[in-house]
Amino acid sequence: MGTVPMDQQPLLHNVGEEKGRPWRSKGGGMTVAAVEAVEKEDSPPVRGLRDAWELFGAESKRLWCIGAPIAFNIICLYGFSSSTQIFVGHIGNLELSAVAVALNVISTFSFGFLLGMGSALETLCGQAFGAGQVEMLGVYMQRSWIILVAAAILMCPLYLFAAPLLKLIGQQDEIAELAGKFAVSIIPQMFALAINFPAQKFLQAQSKVVALAWIGFLVLLLHVALLALFVFVLGWGLWGAAAAYDISAWLVSLAQVAYIVGWCKDGWTGLSWTAFRDLWAFVRLSFASAVMLCLEIWYMMILTVLTGHLDDAEIAVGSIAICMNINGWEGMIFIGLNAAISVRVSNELGSGRARATKYAVAVVLVQSFAIGLLFMTTILVTRDYFSVIFTNDKNMQRAVAEIAYLLGITMVLNSIQPVISGVAVGGGWQALVAYINLGCYYIFGLPLGFLMGYLLHWGVQGIWLGMLCGTLVQTLILLFIIWKTDWKSEAAQAAERVLLWGGQEEDLKGHA
Known part of the structure; x- marks a missing residue:
């Protein structure tokens, strides 16, 4: 995927229609010849089984060329958290539960918000790249850095007062105190994420993702070595795990920035004061993205919180933590596909290719569902054994085996849901999906889980099952929306979004 040819670029800046009124550039409206040019550049229609198979193969290749390195990179990044829990789990159950709460509740809260804020860059950079405006990508990234660092500063009290907050929501005092101390020690990692996510989205929009995979892999190897050194050799225990976590997070972020500055001269033209202009338009999209993603990520985080109220909380929290850890490994693959389909959708919409966008969405949904079924089967076959890793x-181990079937169902649902969210980010539907997530997760799924877990006394399984019902409803609604989407209309609005969300609203008014 490259930049749009010069002979098509004027066309892309003229595409758009809002409320029945054609959107025109300063150079005039879009001609019939221009419309025909877009149609010629779009994917040909599928007229038979052979066409469908050829399309499936070609689109799969494009998808995985982007998605595989991203998925591998994200798996490596998730490996920081997972390997940290593995090392701590062999210290003791209390330490495992405390670190699980700190990482799955406190850290996940900030992770979700910062990732959501950074995801605005997926929409804007992806559509700008598709429209040939590569020189603006570096400015957008710098704006995102400013916004995310400010957000990280505002979230510091969440870490500093983690212990009383965890007690307030019902965690046992012993677990909450230790989790609070660990949370304070990983504050530097949160600021590393504020640099990491915008740099990551900058590279993803241009499909420069192989470097991300190598950086993640090499730093993961170093992270495991640091854990072994700090936790066991030097005997630093829990605080050695925190130190390794912080160091590794910053190494990833700095390595990505170094790659951008050294090898991305087309999108990176140096630091610019332009990044401080028109921040409010960028903040609005960033906040909508953050709300959409946070409502998804925090939903499963709440599962860990609710289990802390049950009898024998140490076993309940520990068993859920192990299942969520395994689910997270699978989820990283689909977050990779989420990023890949976001890039594909945003690039194709930015290029005005409506049919190609629709085909990309169909192919990724079919493949994701098949992968989810494979993971569910694997979990059900190994339900009595996989917990020995932790x-x-x-x-x-028995507690984990009893709830393994719910983990399998979760894996199937999570094979579809993140991919649909990627489509939403690529298309710029963040605000709509945020409302859907709020209704399905927090008005329907969460109360149902509370009812089944506490009032019906089904325990961990009841809480989890009720919350899965919310995920199922959300997935079905989003699938229906995708099915009814007019991709031609979405492509027509993509160029206008680039101006509006890029902080160029005055230009947009001038075009009207």
């Missing part, structure tokens, strides 16, 4: 405690 714990030697027999009671904990």
Whole structure:
């Protein structure tokens, strides 16, 4: 995927229609010849099984060329958290539960918000790249850095007062105190994410993703070595795990920035004061993206919180933490596909290719569902064994085996849901999806889980099952929206979004 040819670029800046009124550039309206040019550049229609198979193969290649390195990079990044829990789990159950709460509740809260804020860059950079405006990508990234660092500063009290907050929502005092201390020690990692996510989205929009995979892999190897050194060799225990976590996060962020400055001369032209202009338009899209993603990420985080109120909370929290850890490994693959389909959708819409966008969405949904079924089967076959990776405690292993079937169902649903969110980000539907997530997750799924877990006394399984019902409803609604989407209309609005969300609203008014 490259920049749009010069002979098509004037066309892309003229595409758009809002409320029945043609949107025109300063140079005039879009001609019939221009419309025909877009149609010629779009994917040909599928007229039979052979066409469908050829399309499936070609689109799969494009998708995985982007998605595989991104997925591998994100798996490596998730490996920081997962390997940290593995090392701490062999110290003791209390330490495992405390770190699980700190990472799955406190850190996930900030992770979700910062990733959501950074996801605005996926929409804007992807559509700008598709429209040939590569020189603006560096400015957009710098705006995102400013916004995310400010957001990280505002979230510091969440870490500093983690212990009382965890007690307030019902965590046992012993777990909450230790989790609060660990949370304070990983504050530097949060600021590393504020640099990481915009740099990551900058590279993803241009499909420069192989470097991301290498950076993630090399730093993961170093992270495991640091954990072994700090936790066991030097005997620093929990605080050694926190130090390794912080160091590794900053190494990834700095390596990505170094690659951008050294090897991305087309999109990076140096620091610019322009990044401080028109921040409010960027903040609005960033906040909508953050709300959409946070409502998804925090939803499963709440599962860990609610189990802390049950009897034998140490076993309940530990078993859920192990399942969520395994689910997270699978989820990283689909977050990779989420990013890949976001790039594909935003690039194609920015290029005005409506049919190609529709085909890309169909192919990724079919493949994601098949992968989800494969993971569910694997979990059900190994339900009595996979927990030994995390714990030697027999009671904990039995507790995990009892809820493994719910983990399998979750894996199938999570194979579709993140991919649909990627389509939403690529198309710029963040605000709509945020409302859907709020209704399905927090008005329907969460109360149902509370009812089944506490009032019906189904425990961990009841809480989890009720919340899965919310995920199912959300997935079905978004699938229906995608099915009814007019992709030609979406492509027509993409160029206007680039101006509006890029902070060029005055230009947009001048075009009217």
